[in-house]
Amino acid sequence: MNREPVIQQASLNESNNMYQIExxxxxITSNENEKxxxxxSGLCKKAYWEDKHKKPNPVELLKCESCEGILxxxxxxxxxxxxxxxxxxxxxxxxxxxxxxxxxxxxxxAKANWVKQ
Numbered sequence: 130m131n132r133e134p135v136i137q138q139a140s141l142n143e144s145n146n147m148y149q150i151e152x153x154x155x156x157i158t159s160n161e162n163e164k165x166x167x168x169x170s171g172l173c174k175k176a177y178w179e180d181k182h183k184k185p186n187p188v189e190l191l192k193c194e195s196c197e198g199i200l201x202x203x204x205x206x207x208x209x210x211x212x213x214x215x216x217x218x219x220x221x222x223x224x225x226x227x228x229x230x231x232x233x234x235x236x237x238x239a240k241a242n243w244v245k246q
Contacts, residue, residue, distance in 0.1 A: 149212040152176045154235040156211070158228040167191065168207045171198015172242045175229055176208050195229075196243030 149158045150165060153174040159165070165176040173196040191200040231239045 147212070147214050148210065150176060150208045151211050151232075152208045154232055154239065156230045156232060158230075160226055164210075165203050165208060167200040168203040169193035169196060169198040170201045171196040173198065173239065174207075176203060178227070 147158065147160050148164070149156065151157075152168065155173070155175050157165075157176055159178055161178040163178065166179040167177040169175045169177075171193055173193060175193060175195055177193075177200060192198070193200060231244075
């Protein structure tokens with residue numbers, strides 16, 4: 130599935146940013162203003178933003194909520210921006226804060242390696 134990056138702008142009086150990114154196994158949507166900060170170095174390769182994982186202690190390792198892999202600093206090679214837009218955050222009274230979807234072709238891999246059933 131080849132998606133081209135999209136940049137859109139809605140009305141500025143109700144605007145906030147939204148990122149949709151693609152990592153190795155996920156499509157992730159977030160209402161963050163900044164690019165993601167961490168990526169799981171474990172099995173799932175899920176990306177995270179800084180406010181999702183605030184580091185309380187500088188010697189504490191952050192862990193992925195999906196596979197419990199160690200989070201590391203993300204690089205531009207770890208993900209691709211699919212869409213960035215300035216848009217109202219509420220869609221039918223639902224606030225999108227963070228949504229991670231496993232790519233269809235990796236659902237079996239996810240179930241076998243990190244999805245808790």
